[in-house]
Amino acid sequence: MQGTPDITLIGGGIMGLLSARELALAGLTVTVLERQKIGREASWAGGGIMLPLYPWRQDASITTLVNASLTLYPALTETLHGATGIDPEYLTSGLLITENPDYQAAQQWCQRNHTPVESAPESLLSRLNGPFDHPLWLPDIAQLRNPLFIKALTADLHAKKVTLIEDCVLQGVRCKNNRITVLTTSQGALPVNHLALTTGAWSGKLWQTLWPSAGPTTLKVQPLKGQMLIFDAPPGLLAPMILAGDRYLIPRKDGKILAGSTVEKMGFDKTTTTPAKAALTDFALNLLPDLKPWPITHHWAGLRPGSPNGIPIIGLHPTINNLSINCGHGRSGLIMAPASARLLTDLICQRTPIVDPNPYQLNAQTL
Ligand SMILES: Cc1cc2nc3c(=O)[nH]c(=O)nc-3n(C[C@H](O)[C@H](O)[C@H](O)COP(=O)(O)OP(=O)(O)OC[C@H]3O[C@@H](n4cnc5c(N)ncnc54)[C@H](O)[C@@H]3O)c2cc1C
Known part of the structure; x- marks a missing residue:
């Protein structure tokens, strides 16, 4: 790895990979650390139906991300194919x-x-x-053949000079003055500018590992x-x-x-x-x-990655200044992924957000 990347993403599923792509398109240098092999967990296992099951029974904030993603998917898949x-x-x-x-x-x-x-x-x-x-x-x-999508996305990230590091587990963080300064990983300590967690079903467990003193106040994401x-x-x-x-x-x-x-x-x-x-x-x-x-x-x-009411958690941490998250998409993560990645990038880059970020923020219901 050359220098400290602008953004270090943890987790190489669809959320990590699409977020990495959006951040790279915004001109940032990006590294993704993946515990095992890129894209081999939920994002590979899923079905790829481009509609949540019975969206009329779900929270309106899910429909918002679905509709925003549906406007992006056709051009995104065509561009990746090309x-x-x-x-x-x-x-x-x-x-x-x-x-x-x-x-x-x-x-x-x-x-x-x-x-x-x-x-x-x-x-x-x-x-x-x-x-x-x-x-x-x-x-x-529509439907998406998610293993092929992940394959295309990975190839595109290589071409965009995003660094993808496999077999690298995030194990801990060191913090100073409300900032994360160092990541401890299975491949050694790494300096960090901004840390983004896209760790899917593992997000709640990882949160407890990173901030054990948070006690019962932990991220509510369950496999x-x-x-x-x-x-x-x-x-x-x-x-x-x-x-x-x-x-x-x-x-x-x-x-x-x-x-x-x-x-x-x-x-x-x-x-x-x-x-x-x-x-x-x-x-x-x-x-x-x-x-x-x-x-x-x-x-x-x-x-x-199951979350309360299936509503994903996307946003900046309220007190740790260089930490953000994009996880908890439950049964509809493939369909919600493009808009979720765009929203995370908008928030990190302080751009006008693609959708109203409020329903997805880290707050009392998710922490
Ligand atoms: C059977 C099934 C069917 C589905 N069908 C659909 C569908 O039809 N339509 C739809 O929209 N969605 C569907 N989904 C849901 C969708 O697949 C998920 O919501 C989505 O893939 C989640 O993406 P993710 O990137 O958050 O998680 P993941 O793909 O699981 O990626 C998270 C990554 O983080 C890595 N990681 C975790 N902890 C660490 C650590 N400490 N250090 C480094 N790396 C770490 C993991 O190894 C993993 O690769 C389905 C899911 C399943 C299982």
């Missing part, structure tokens, strides 16, 4: 939601947020097993385990994404179909389990019987 040759497969495949007991709220949300909504096509419903309750077809909802399967289906078996209750199918461009996901409070345990595999398999085969001939080729788990 610059790196890696296609993140941002596809408008549409989303069918089979059961909508709160149909009115869903309709109103779609109307307010300019999201086209239509009655579900009979040709699609006839291939699926219900139950159906006011099924909704949202033809404009939420999610398990997922992939079927090796052929192209064309299913075109749109299907959301049924709390579970979904996501068909990729090459035909493979993801079935997800569980939500489990199991601490930092990422092991996959036989009951979860059976439950996800039953769900998928019952919903789409055409999947039966196709084998499951992979089963994995990731840890979502």
Whole structure:
């Protein structure tokens, strides 16, 4: 590493990588320290549906970040594809939601947020097993193939001279006069100008390690385990994404179909389990019987960064002058990432923020 970077980000998931890109575009020198390999945690494990599950049941501040991200994603993925040759497969495949007991709220949300909504096509419903309750077809909802997005983003960061250091764990900080002066890491002590934490599900635990005297006043971010399967289906078996209750199918461009996901409070345990595999398999085969001939080729788990009400925590620390944070995006971090990274950068660079920063600040509810 040459000199002390303007910004040191901890955590090389989508929040760390996109924040690093925004900060580099703002003209700052940036280093990302990653505990293991870049982009191999939640950001790799996720499904990539570009809509929170039932956003009308969630806090309005989530919709704000979603809408801001949706304005950025098409150009961002196109630029990354052009610059790196890696296609993140941002596809408008549409989303069918089979059961909508709160149909009115869903309709109103779609109307307010300019999201086209239509009655579900009979040709699609006839291939699926219900139950159906006011099924909704949202033809404009896109998906992202997140492992490819991370790959493209990483290549772009190398080209932008962002330093990415793997196998480097942040273990502690030294502070003086309300500033962090030194980071202690598994690769030794590093001087720091500004520290930004993008440590996903590990953020609450890390906070306790860094500031043990904070006692019960700690960052409220907890791991939420999610398990997922992939079927090796052929192209064309299913075109749109299907959301049924709390579970979904996501068909990729090459035909493979993801079935997800569980939500489990199991601490930092990422092991996959036989009951979860059976439950996800039953769900998928019952919903789409055409999947039966196709084998499951992979089963994995990731840890979502769960926060109070799923609202991410993005902002500058109120008293430590060179510390900021961008974490706690729960089940919707991929969709909220571009606007979250832009907001963090706006706050660090003292620019007009892309969205009102107040709902996401570190405050009494998150600390
Ligand atoms: C099964 C599943 C399905 C999902 N589906 C969707 C979806 O369809 N749409 C959607 O929008 N979102 C989805 N998500 C959520 C989304 O994946 C996450 O919200 C998002 O990836 C979080 O990104 P992150 O960068 O904050 O966390 P991560 O990707 O987990 O990155 C955090 C990084 O910090 C590193 N780190 C932690 N502590 C330290 C330390 N002390 N030192 C150095 N490095 C450290 C970790 O190793 C990790 O790489 C899903 C998640 C899962 C698990």
